[in-house]
Amino acid sequence: MTPTSPIHDPSRLSAFSVVACGLMALWALAWLAGPTLLSMAGLALNPHGHADLYAHGHPFVDARSWWDVPNTLDVLSNLPLVLAGAAGFWTLRGRTLAQPTTNALRVFFAGLILSGLGSASYHWAPDAGSLVIDRLGMAVAFAGVLALSVAERVGLRESRGFLPVVLVLALVSAALPHLQGDVLPWAVVQFGGMGLVVWAAMRPPVAGAVGVPLAGVIGVYLLAKLLELGDEAVFHATGEWVSGHSFKHVAAACAALPILGGLRRQALGDNAPVPSAAMG
Template sequence: MSAKQLYLLSLFASIIIAIAYGPIEQPQSYHNFADNREFLSIPNTLDVMSNIVIVFPGIMGLLLVKERSQKSLLSEDEISIHITLFSGMILTFAGSVWFHLDPNDSTLFWDRLGMSVVIGSCISLLIHDMWDRNIVAKIHIPILVLSILSVVSWTIFDDLRFYFIIKHHPFVLLPILMYFSQSIYDNVSGYIKGLSMFVLATIFEFTDLRIFELTGFISGHTMKHIFAGIGLWFLMVMIRDRELRINEEE
């Protein structure tokens, strides 16, 4: 079975499972975070301030894109993907800060909107690096649109299934591509480290109260932001330090 066949099979399976499972509404209990302490008149201070870890790789990444595009070290497709990826990190920072200042479905939309841009860009980046870099010019914008629509559809239909399929897409795509394909670059460690950090971030998200009770000073959701930011940092560093394989340059 080829990478394309396995990927399409896994995508089809996830869609069938989502249809069979039925609509998934947004639980309002999601907005009740463990740490609601307020410092310096900032509501939910640590959940708000911990987002700073997410914005740093976004800013550093955009500066990197500017430098390398001026030196003609990136293709037009890579410039487009990198700009949306790192801009999405900054949007996620802004959206998450807004959300945690006043947690509700309306502000959560802006939090997830930024994340959808990052997720869509990661999917395009994986396809460019490990699958077919020639097709990315045609599919990058459609992938971004689909990612954004997954968030819009949640607000319209109060159904998270489409969003969950998109959100977890890279977790399925990366192992398949790493098994069947070889990256055009010499370094893929950022993908592995980033994926590991996002898995840990998800665990912390689901153990928000437990972590806060154990530590007494930091919640699982705050840890989620920190580890997600570290994962994005690993991704940015990988992009910064990697080089094309010799056979790809020829």
């Protein structure tokens, strides 16, 4: 059985405060100095919101279109994200969890659905505006998984206060590359946020946690990023059958699997919520 820690562990809460404040300070620096740092690095974003484009004018290698669907596989490969989010809401039905955990899960599952729809919209017609829509969905999903990690490994009270803050920062970060040409806050949300999940994963679950294996979430995220970075390499390795970016969408949907597994281990109706006093 996985060891658990008390709902309120002073040393853990102190460490979380340091980590969270550090991430927020880094985000503020990226927001205030991001355009200057990008300019000094000579990094300029094109209208697609990326640094480089292929000869066919898109930022991803596979621009094949079938059945009158532009960039067909990059569009259709987002369906697993929508299905994963819907499966999450279905699995959550009938399970009585602590409210901060439920809120984080709902935000995460909604983020998966929005990510699938937003990404499909972006790949249908890639440009800077549709990229914002794509990233807004991802921002919601990131906020949900970060708040869930805090609920599982730090405390319910901390997750309740953390969720609205990280959700706002993530949404703002998704729009800044288009509004200011500043991609650094978005990078902080993605990579700094996953750093927080890694930090949380190294700690035992708190009392009353669902028992989500955060290592599985981290592993799926790393796989998705590798597929994204290897977009062209995967495309050629598969005989130009499917690209790394299309696989990346499927891999990202699999981030729901460890969370769904944790939920399914909870018997319906048996999860008495943690008393409100325990959440502060």
